[in-house]
Amino acid sequence: MSKPEGAMTLRETAFQVMKQHIVNGEWPGGMFLSEKYLSELLGMSKTPIRSAFDRLEMMGLVKLSPKQGVFVQELSLKKILEFYELRMSLETYAVRKLTGRMDAEFFRRLDENIELQGEAIRQDDISRYVGLDREFHAMIVGGLDNEEYMEVMSRIQDKFLLVVRMTFVKNKRRLIGSIDEHRQIRDALAGQDAALSARLIEAHIEYVKKIMF
Template structure:
């Protein structure tokens, strides 16, 4: 039983480590990753590495080729725009359902996240800000208490982060704009103006899509 648990843990560790390398931009689209390199880097056998790569291929972050090996997938503009459309639908629906109905615990967690965002912006730490941005938006959808919505949001976030990270790296001033928009969204969620909340979230998501275009 202990061996089974250890193998499972190593598979998960490999999966999270490789995924983080891709999402953080350390390995950009088109990068070749050999099993040997990953095995040496993560100090584990090829078995958990292969399992991790299979999972990453299923969610579209890598492509396994018998001849070329492992290639980090390029995220096409078409795919990014599709992700934005799905995010728009998920988050505006969640906002409409939750405006004026969230408790103090929710806002305590959101305020903590916003404080950390502000510190990341001051430091111009794009990597940290992107992770906190992800938490902020997942928090909104998770507030619905609908597992299917939460799972759908989580599934698209890794690809979304690749796109949004590029936006912030190219224009670090956008970090301040993004933070200010998050603060306005937080304030709107405490009120009962459903239309305003929906408009703020839609404008926030559409802005980044416009930048990419």
């Protein structure tokens, strides 16, 4: 049993490391991914790397060409808009359902996340802030306690984070606006006005569309 478990660990490691490089923008769209380079980078054989390629292709993060090799997928404006619309629908639905219904533990975790966001801003750490931003929105959708919604949210965010990161790189002042909006959304969820929560999350996500389009 130890051998299969080790192989699974290598595949998962390859997948997570490669995905992180892509969503962080370190490997830009169109970049060629050499199996030899990745094998040396990750210190493993090509077998788990090829397995990771298959998973990344299913997620739409890489493109596999039989003749040319593997490339980081370039996101078109059409695709970005599709992710944006799907995320908007999912999160506005979530906050409408959750407003006034969540317990103290839910808000404790949101508050802890927002505190960490503040630290990332003070340290001028955009990559860390982007990760915390992802966690904040994932916690909200996670409040629905619906595995199907969480799976959809995870797929959206892996692709949408590329866009979110670009907005912060283009305008670092947006970090302050973003965390302020997170605080407003948190407070609205603790209230009783579901329509207000929906308006706040919609305006928050809308900012990305304004920057990109």
